[in-house]
Amino acid sequence: MRVRLSAESVHNELVQRIEEYSGQGLMACYQCGKCAAGCPVAFAMDMLPSQVIRYAQLGLVEPLLESKTIWLCAACQTCYTRCPKGIDLSRIMEALREIVMLEKGSHINYDALTSEEQADWPQQAFIGGFRKYSV
Amino acid sequence: MKVSYFPGCTLNTTGKGFDNAVRASAAAVGLDLVELPDWNCCGATYPLIIDNMLELAAPAHVLVAAQQEGSILTTACSTCYNVLKRTNKFIQEHEEERDRINTFIEAEYAGEVEVKDILHMLRDDVGFEAIADKVQLPLKDLKVASYYGCMVLRPPNEVAYDDPDHPTSLDDLVAALGATPVDFAHKNECCGAYLAVKDESITREMVYAILRSAQNAGAEAVVTNCPLCQFNLDKQQAEMRKSYAGYQPVPIFYFSQLMGLALGLETEDYGWERHYVDARPLVQKLLEGAS
């Protein structure tokens, strides 16, 4: 992929919002790949955690907003625990979800849950899931 | 020793068996859990957006309630522990944000309470040796895989009281109960948490990796301290039997259920009927082995 970089495109408004919401410095990442190697959900992702941060470094935020990955991060903190640069990717994922949901609304279909599921599943799953996937 | 206890929403409902077992087995080893009056939900996830003070209001409110009761707040739900512990640390370290939260919930709280996971208390305040001394029915020959999940380990600088890569507290407890802990690589790998509300098939693959690893190590039972891990590990096995040839289900216990059993307590209200993989045949075998 060929990308033309400039100071403006790299520091575009979306990148600034990611940094503001997540409190993480994107440029600290040196692409070692530890986060992607240890991510337990990587098998289901369309972009690896390390790719998410690389795209963001280059100012290419749109593909991230459209990715499946941001909805699959379970905030398990494995990447954060292992990152040699101390970057909390789960916060970057949350920032990306927030940017999408502030514009498009919640990202969950409550009606898809059957009444049986509602009765059997732990409260924790619903409250946790609903908070992650709704605004 | 008396200590304030936060049950949380899950242990108050679908995880009632976990709750009953925790209260009874803690009491049996001298830890009196006094339920926090007027508690509210902790929010079930720690907010990751940097200035999300509103979502910290609920856990902060719990901490304020705990301050009225004593210096320590304990909980058995590892997610509640994670949320309350992180919130407390945040309040301790961020003066300006603390003021905003306090204004909102009409309190003056600066993080005075110590939030302690119940397993941490059993290890350090009661002591596993003291627990071993009280065992009536040693879980002899039972090979148990201890599954810690994420919430009591990560992020380590905020919540861990154990080694985040090689945790041992559950294994040591299980050993104190007379069982044989088995080591396996996935003991701290995420089970998928709330991903199941969106797509159970992803959770299933994650659970399969964990349980295959535990069974390859020889586990006959898995023990956990997280109600959501218990649910995911337990529930996904029915489908796993269909999708993975030759898969043999394994019962998923709360550590407190095994503790109550080994201490010789009455275990009928431990929620056995809620398990997806019936744990009762194994429980029966343990009881018979003892008599």
Ligand code: SF4
């Ligand atoms: S582990 Fe940290 S430094 Fe390495 S690629 Fe991931 S975010 Fe970047």
Ligand code: SF4
């Ligand atoms: S926090 Fe998210 S990105 Fe990081 S390892 Fe866990 S699931 Fe993967």
